[in-house]
Amino acid sequence: MQATFLDVRNAVMDALQTVFPELPVYGEEPGEAQSLPRLYVRLPEGTHTQEMGRRFRRENSVVVRYDPSGALPNEDMYTMADRLTVELQQVSLAGKPLTGRDMRFEIAEGALLFYVTYQFVVAAQAPDDPAMQTLDHVEGIK
Numbered sequence: 402m403q404a405t406f407l408d409v410r411n412a413v414m415d416a417l418q419t420v421f422p423e424l425p426v427y428g429e430e431p432g433e434a435q436s437l438p439r440l441y442v443r444l445p446e447g448t449h450t451q452e453m454g455r456r457f458r459r460e461n462s463v464v465v466r467y468d469p470s471g472a473l474p475n476e477d478m479y480t481m482a483d484r485l486t487v488e489l490q491q492v493s494l495a496g497k498p499l500t501g502r503d504m505r506f507e508i509a510e511g512a513l514l515f516y517v518t519y520q521f522v523v524a525a526q527a528p529d530d531p532a533m534q535t536l537d538h539v540e541g542i543k
Contacts, residue, residue, distance in 0.1 A: 406447045409461040414442050416492040437470035455525040467513040478513040482506040485515045
């Protein structure tokens with residue numbers, strides 16, 4: 402599988418837009434003028450570790466921020482945390498399922514911060530080494 406860090410963020414955003422069509426989903430920090438409620442997805446951390454040969458393991462930590470609106474914001478945030486746990490358990494990346502793990506959440510400064518990690522393997526491009534030259538060989542008896 403060939404995938405970039407940005408592809409992972411976009412896969413999470415696509416999953417959220419499918420499940421929550423009524424909420425705007427942002428990939429960049431929304432301004433104060435943006436309407437509430439809203440979702441904001443970011444990748445604060447990612448790793449790319451060589452395993453063997455051309456094979457690398459990528460680990461992407463994703464944070465989904467939910468800014469609620471309404472009379473009962475805490476209740477709304479707990480409900481959203483439950484839904485995110487279910488909906489982000491598996492997202493589609495390049496047509497293949499990508500399973501979320503290490504899910505947790507916290508409520509800080511009036512917003513829900515939901516954390517999930519996605520891990521997958523990528524392969525580096527094979528080097529384009531030139532082929533050997535050919536040798537014309539004639540067999541015969543002298």
